[in-house]
Amino acid sequence: MSEVLAVTQLRKTYGEVVAVDRISFEVRRKEIVGLLGPNGAGKTTTINMILGVLTPDSGRISIEGIDIATHRSQALHRTNFAAVYAPLPGNLTVQQNLRVFGLLYGVGNLVERIEELLRQFDLEKFRDVKCGVLSSGEQTRVSLAKAMLNSPQLLLLDEPTASLDPAIARDIRSKIKEFAARGTGGVLWTSHNMYEVEEVCDRVLFLSRGKILLEGDPKTLPREHGKATLEELFISVAREPLTLEVE
Amino acid sequence: MYFTRTGAIVLRQFYLMRGSLSRVLPLFVWAGIDIVLWGFITKYLNTVASSGFNFVPSLLGAVLLWDFLIRVMQGVTMTFFEDVWSRNFLNIFATPLSISEYLSGLVLSSIASSSVGLVVMVVLATALFGLSFFVYGVMLVPFFLVLFMCGIALGILGSSVVLRLGPPAEWFVWPIPAIISPFVGVFYPLSTLPRWMRFISLALPPSYVFEGMRAIVSGGTSSARGVFLGACLALLYILFACWFFARVYRHAVQTGLIARYSAETLS
Numbered sequence: 001m002s003e004v005l006a007v008t009q010l011r012k013t014y015g016e017v018v019a020v021d022r023i024s025f026e027v028r029r030k031e032i033v034g035l036l037g038p039n040g041a042g043k044t045t046t047i048n049m050i051l052g053v054l055t056p057d058s059g060r061i062s063i064e065g066i067d068i069a070t071h072r073s074q075a076l077h078r079t080n081f082a083a084v085y086a087p088l089p090g091n092l093t094v095q096q097n098l099r100v101f102g103l104l105y106g107v108g109n110l111v112e113r114i115e116e117l118l119r120q121f122d123l124e125k126f127r128d129v130k131c132g133v134l135s136s137g138e139q140t141r142v143s144l145a146k147a148m149l150n151s152p153q154l155l156l157l158d159e160p161t162a163s164l165d166p167a168i169a170r171d172i173r174s175k176i177k178e179f180a181a182r183g184t185g186g187v188l189w190t191s192h193n194m195y196e197v198e199e200v201c202d203r204v205l206f207l208s209r210g211k212i213l214l215e216g217d218p219k220t221l222p223r224e225h226g227k228a229t230l231e232e233l234f235i236s237v238a239r240e241p242l243t244l245e246v247e
Numbered sequence: 248m249y250f251t252r253t254g255a256i257v258l259r260q261f262y263l264m265r266g267s268l269s270r271v272l273p274l275f276v277w278a279g280i281d282i283v284l285w286g287f288i289t290k291y292l293n294t295v296a297s298s299g300f301n302f303v304p305s306l307l308g309a310v311l312l313w314d315f316l317i318r319v320m321q322g323v324t325m326t327f328f329e330d331v332w333s334r335n336f337l338n339i340f341a342t343p344l345s346i347s348e349y350l351s352g353l354v355l356s357s358i359a360s361s362s363v364g365l366v367v368m369v370v371l372a373t374a375l376f377g378l379s380f381f382v383y384g385v386m387l388v389p390f391f392l393v394l395f396m397c398g399i400a401l402g403i404l405g406s407s408v409v410l411r412l413g414p415p416a417e418w419f420v421w422p423i424p425a426i427i428s429p430f431v432g433v434f435y436p437l438s439t440l441p442r443w444m445r446f447i448s449l450a451l452p453p454s455y456v457f458e459g460m461r462a463i464v465s466g467g468t469s470s471a472r473g474v475f476l477g478a479c480l481a482l483l484y485i486l487f488a489c490w491f492f493a494r495v496y497r498h499a500v501q502t503g504l505i506a507r508y509s510a511e512t513l514s
Contacts, residue, residue, distance in 0.1 A: 051341040052500075
């Protein structure tokens with residue numbers, strides 16, 4: 001099976017508001033898929049449903065062919081995530097957090113794996129520092145280290161570089177590209193940085209008002225829709241989604 | 248069920264305790280103060296009571312048993328509150344951890360933390376005020392067991408309320424033991440209570456423990472049937488509390504409350 005994530009006809013409403021409207025997409029192995037869209041488009045709602053912390057009204061999510069609705073633990077065992085709005089507990093040290101989450105994800109050879117990740121994310125000097133006193137950039141690196149703990153088949157990243165300076169952001173991007181290239185997993189990535197998306201993603205999905213409006217290669221998609229850059233295309237999607245829907 | 252995942256919850260609590268005096272002290276300080284205070288009260292009562300009745304095993308023993316229940320309940324809720332305070336629900340519930348594993352982790356953490364309080368209380372009560380547990384005989388074990396089970400049920404129930412209503416609802420949890428205590432007759436026989444209160448007492452497992460304890464202290468025998476009934480009730484409450492927590496969790500996942508817990512959504 002080449003798909004690590006298959007989302008079929010996913011729908012979520014909050015009262016009268018349709019947050020996600022029957023979207024279907026997949027993420028394949030070694031692929032980085034960008035989930036783009038303006039604020040309130042339904043990106044985080046989609047990620048929360050894939051993480052099993054939000055129940056869809058209808059539709060199906062399967063991770064490596066495992067249905068999250070019926071086999072939640074098995075599906076989440078193959079998944080991990082990092083999100084700018086979900087920092088790790090600030091009252092535990094970096095090492096303690098990684099150990100606790102390593103146990104929760106059932107990581108084998110945990111001590112070695114933690115050492116490897118501390119090296120990889122340049123966190124060795126912070127191992128005994130409480131996460132709450134780290135800078136936001138350092139906290140993001142800890143969250144990413146946690147996200148890599150179980151070498152997930154599906155890695156969900158919700159604006160992972162939002163609080164990082166350009167140099168660290170580039171470093172993180174290359175690490176995630178490395179992860180996708182060498183592993184057997186895929187990545188679903190949300191970002192508002194179109195330069196980053198163009199550099200990192202193999203494919204993008206434009207989401208607006210809960211629907212996928214466009215899908216394609218971030219390098220060629222803008223020209224296909226008469227726009228010079230991905231950022232211009234993004235702005236069009238945000239401002240005039242109906243025009244693009246007709247196209 | 249995976250014990251490593253349950254162990255992760257206990258380990259997290261251990262890390263927090265190890266590094267924080269403000270978490271360790273409450274495990275035994277308030278219980279210790281209660282024992283000292285009631286120890287002196289019982290000593291005083293022993294000197295003024297003309298009947299020669301020994302208040303130590305009845306009053307001080309009751310305080311110790313009641314405080315044990317409170318420690319057990321707080322052991323569960325405090326472990327849960329750590330996730331509330333650190334806004335950790337999204338991280339923790341997006342892992343393969345199941346609700347039964349999570350609740351088991353809360354219970355195991357409570358066993359560890361309440362044991363500390365119990366040891367301190369026992370040492371103080373026996374060393375300073377001469378409380379002897381031999382008075383209660385073999386019934387001491389079921390007494391503790393019923394109170395432990397009841398504390399677990401209250402802890403899980405309290406956690407469910409906070410999960411449902413949001414962080415400020417923790418103030419609904421702290422007074423739970425104080426609200427229950429008049430009904431269970433910690434310090435007086437249930438016959439003291441008006442009829443309507445006695446009906447409520449019958450549904451509360453600790454009532455059977457304190458009635459049994461008083462029966463033993465006054466030279467009679469504790470009703471094994473009563474304590475067994477208390478244990479059955481406590482088991483029923485644990486099952487209900489777990490079901491209720493799972494139901495509240497499902498609601499939170501349905502409405503998105505888990506992902507945005509600090510928003511205190513009530514829809």
